[in-house]
Amino acid sequence: MQAYQWGVFALALGAFGLGTTEFFPMGLLPTIAEGVEVSIPTAGLLISAYAVGVMFGAPLVTLYLTRFSHKFSLILLMAIFFIGNVFSALATDYSVLMISRITTSLSHGAFFGIGALVAMKLAPPGKQGTAVASMFLGLTIANIIGVPVATWLGQSLHWRMAFAATSALGLVAMIGLWRTLPQMEKPNRPNVKQELQAILQPAALRTFLTTVLCAGSMFTLYTYVTPILQTLASISDSNIAYLLMMAGIGFTLGNFISGKLADRSPDLSLVVALTGQVIILALFSLLVSDLISAIAMIFVWGVVNFMIGPPLQMKVMTIADKAPGLASSINIGAFNLGNALGAAIGGAVITLGFGYAWIPAAAATLSLSALMLLGINRKLSAQAPSAS
Numbered sequence: 001m002q003a004y005q006w007g008v009f010a011l012a013l014g015a016f017g018l019g020t021t022e023f024f025p026m027g028l029l030p031t032i033a034e035g036v037e038v039s040i041p042t043a044g045l046l047i048s049a050y051a052v053g054v055m056f057g058a059p060l061v062t063l064y065l066t067r068f069s070h071k072f073s074l075i076l077l078m079a080i081f082f083i084g085n086v087f088s089a090l091a092t093d094y095s096v097l098m099i100s101r102i103t104t105s106l107s108h109g110a111f112f113g114i115g116a117l118v119a120m121k122l123a124p125p126g127k128q129g130t131a132v133a134s135m136f137l138g139l140t141i142a143n144i145i146g147v148p149v150a151t152w153l154g155q156s157l158h159w160r161m162a163f164a165a166t167s168a169l170g171l172v173a174m175i176g177l178w179r180t181l182p183q184m185e186k187p188n189r190p191n192v193k194q195e196l197q198a199i200l201q202p203a204a205l206r207t208f209l210t211t212v213l214c215a216g217s218m219f220t221l222y223t224y225v226t227p228i229l230q231t232l233a234s235i236s237d238s239n240i241a242y243l244l245m246m247a248g249i250g251f252t253l254g255n256f257i258s259g260k261l262a263d264r265s266p267d268l269s270l271v272v273a274l275t276g277q278v279i280i281l282a283l284f285s286l287l288v289s290d291l292i293s294a295i296a297m298i299f300v301w302g303v304v305n306f307m308i309g310p311p312l313q314m315k316v317m318t319i320a321d322k323a324p325g326l327a328s329s330i331n332i333g334a335f336n337l338g339n340a341l342g343a344a345i346g347g348a349v350i351t352l353g354f355g356y357a358w359i360p361a362a363a364a365t366l367s368l369s370a371l372m373l374l375g376i377n378r379k380l381s382a383q384a385p386s387a388s
Contacts, residue, residue, distance in 0.1 A: 058109025215338025250302020
């Protein structure tokens with residue numbers, strides 16, 4: 001590998017750890033609830049609290065870290081990740097576990113935000129999209145390997161072992177970042193007013209909203225994917241795990257494709273992905289009828305969903321070029337807001353009595369809205385120079 005690729009690999013390792021710690025508690029909720037003597041819905045608040053911590057922590061932590069070099073900041077964020085997971089493993093009760101999870105979440109958005117910026121700076125011209133996608137590859141692989149392994153550890157040994165093993169990933173990532181990233185100068189002290197102006201400009205806000213809609217579409221379906229597949233295709237519990245693994249493989253392939261397309265044009269990658277999402281989601285309930293069709297559709301759905309992340313990160317950093325690190329971190333927060341939005345919309349579809357078969361259609365509406373917003377953003381951006 002080239003020298004810069006080792007640095008990107010270390011960033012991907014950190015992303016792998018963050019993806020693992022964010023998602024594996026979903027598969028261990030009953031075990032964790034029993035361990036800290038709370039109900040399953042109460043234990044579920046640990047997941048919600050993590051998402052909220054990412055959403056609010058991303059901009060605040062990123063602003064604070066502007067006084068340090070990017071290399072030091074990334075290592076510090078992995079140290080927070082390590083400490084948070086260690087304390088989660090040692091938590092004596094629910095309140096301690098909740099505080100530990102919130103602590104861990106504070107490292108999430110800032111790491112992806114600053115990490116994406118560093119990946120772009122490390123990469124040679126024409127390879128920035130691939131570099132960002134390579135970093136996010138850690139997140140997709142976490143869904144294929146990290147989450148299942150951590151879940152297995154929690155079920156086979158103890159839920160505390162899952163957190164302990166995940167904390168070790170943070171330690172390895174810290175060493176990797178220290179050894180592979182070049183020395184980086186401390187950035188100039190930020191002009192907070194200028195940075196706020198950069199992220200509050202209409203084009204940046206529209207891009208953040210695009211991220212919310214894209215993530216909302218993904219999690220409208222993903223949150224309820226098990227009952228949807230069981231309803232549409234009578235998928236057994238034993239096959240659900242394989243289908244989720246196929247989704248993870250699709251995530252990985254989509255992330256790779258998006259990096260290549262984003263090197264040419266971030267907008268091209270977004271248009272292809274969002275158009276694919278609208279088509280797949282519109283046809284989902286019509287075409288999924290057995291195991292084979294479910295495998296095919298969930299795989300393609302995974303591909304088009306993870307073609308979104310890298311180009312959106314590049315786009316928002318380009319638009320808010322006076323505050324790329326802050327913009328990138330806020331975009332991660334926007335993704336988590338979309339996570340909550342999608343779960344709520346899917347739940348509303350069920351509550352209103354439409355049934356699981358209508359959830360993909362609701363997700364398609366969000367993807368179509370994101371595609372329309374992308375077109376509006378391009379049109380307004382093209383008009384801006386002539387207007388000035």
